[in-house]
Amino acid sequence: MGLKEGDFPPVDPATFEDMTYQERIKTLSRHWAEFGFGAPKITAIIYIVKLLVFFCIGGILVGTLTSDLDPLSPSEWWDQPIFWQKAVIWTMMLEALGVAGSWGPLAGHFKPMTGGVLYYARTGTLRNPPWPSKVPATAGFTRTPVDVALYLTFIGALVVSLALPGTTDVDTVAGVSVDLVERAPMAVAIVALALLGLRDKIAFLQARAEQYVPALIFFTLFDFVDMVVAAKLLIVIVWCGAAFSKVGPHFANVIPPMVSNTPWLSHKGIKRMHYRNFPEDMRPSERATGLAHGAGTLVEFGAPLVLLFSQNTTVTAIAAIAMIGFHLFIISTFPLAVPLDWNVLFAYITAFLFLGFANYDGYDLAAMDTGLLIVVVAGCLFFPILGNLRPDLVSFLPSMRQYSGNWATAMWGFAPGGEQKLNDHIKKPALMQKQQLTEIYGEEAAEVVMQQLLGWRSLHSQGRGLNSLMMKTLGPDIDTYTLREAEFSCNALAGFNFGDGHFHNQQFIKAIQSEVNYKPGEFIVVFMESDPWGPKRGRQDYWIMDAAVGVVETGSIAVKDCVKEQPWLPNGPVATKVDWTLDGYERVRYERPARPAPDPGGDDPSQLAKEARIGA
Incomplete structure (x- = not known):
């Protein structure tokens, strides 16, 4: 990877879409493991x-x-x-x-x-x-x-x-x-x-x-002292809420693709070590699981609680340095939502609150009125608790599930030509990402870049579920539909996403349909809700929607079935438990238009692949 040249996947853009969808995911997920986004x-x-x-x-x-x-x-x-x-x-x-x-x-x-x-x-x-x-x-x-x-x-x-x-x-x-x-x-x-x-x-x-x-x-x-103590409670609840959300099988699947996308880490061997047996077994290795729940979850739980209660200068300083380092590490990995500014702010706030106005100097919980303290704690905990018990009611942001791997997510499928209708009928200051990239790299290379995001998603637990639902819904047509990571598409349509599947929920699909008026079968959405705490722990609810018809199926998927599979699902779709289907619904099929024959006098496809670049 050079200053202005990215690491393009090992595919020929001209024939990329002739591969089956599972072959594409297999190639792109392996490429992500070694190069990340390749920017x-x-x-x-x-x-x-x-x-x-x-x-x-x-x-x-x-x-x-x-x-x-x-x-x-x-x-x-x-x-x-x-x-x-x-x-x-x-x-x-x-x-x-x-x-x-x-x-x-x-x-x-x-x-x-x-x-x-x-x-x-x-x-x-x-x-x-x-x-x-x-x-x-x-x-x-x-x-x-x-x-x-x-x-x-x-x-x-x-x-x-x-x-x-x-x-x-x-x-x-x-x-x-x-x-x-x-x-x-x-x-x-x-x-x-x-x-x-x-x-x-x-x-x-x-x-x-x-x-x-x-x-x-x-x-x-609040007056100044109450303000400082309340801010300490807020940041500790943010940290501990995020740590709590990482308990379970999802977060271990976040670490390998995150490490793979770290721009300063060019050693492929280190990246491969986070996968169980690259390239055949792309599930997280024991090293990745240890990093997730050791250096990740335990530090994010333990150090904040120490900061909240410690009256010792040395212990407080060590815990503060640990959390500042925690945020600096996240910055260095360049996660796809790129919350870099937020992490810098939290690193600074750590020093300001816990070193500048330390507990041992009198700015501890005892300095705050008891009644007000109870109100602040209850207010800050309300949405994280509700969001973990009923994730369908609360965004993953107020639920404090930042980068936990346990998100509401979706995948969109368009019949040939369907994605372009979003540009033709919806008012927005930007084209869809495929067209943005086409202006820079050409249409075929742009399509490869767009599908890299599907390869990235497939490395996460819910990605296997989404792929299973789309394979089940489209059948053999999955190889000819245009498939998109809903998070990225929502960014172009609404201006922001940050990984929140509730932004592109059923209501948002209805909003798109009201502007575009898709025909039945032209725009298919599969959506998985977060894994809740409580009696339904271990099963993620899903729904399938035909934009022109409405929801056509609901059910759930077992998390354990998703995490044991490879990203490209060589054993076929993960089993689903269907709760309801729309009586009489049968998806309308669309054929892919015949691809034009290569121009004998045109550019060499292998050279186009070599010249294609990913990035700004």
């Missing part, structure tokens, strides 16, 4: 430059210069409460604008690299309200001037919060005055985002509201 090194450089220059340096300048602090003297501002608050607000604003997490080519934004504001500040684009039949004035599938006004009001309130120099409060522990962000603009931001969220949960959660809205509430309503 050229310049892709990682672009992300690093954006992170350091735009997010870090930009955030430091905004947080200091507007607060009468010297940006060139970190010792002056790193432990200042107003700088901490503005760092949180700065990150939330960038997330909401679409220039933080889920940005750029690793998140499916190629041309342009930004979603977010390009969608939310424009009328006519798709939205997905959470409860349109229950909350008045929220029904509908497209963005109106009201939605745009709410979004811009929210962004404007954050800008004002950053720009104002702040006000003074009293630190009752230290007995000194501290500067804090003005409360009124933050209150406006909270109200505007809440109203926006009732009309579009995608825009709401793109702002990472599940984590930053509680912080804004603390900033707005």
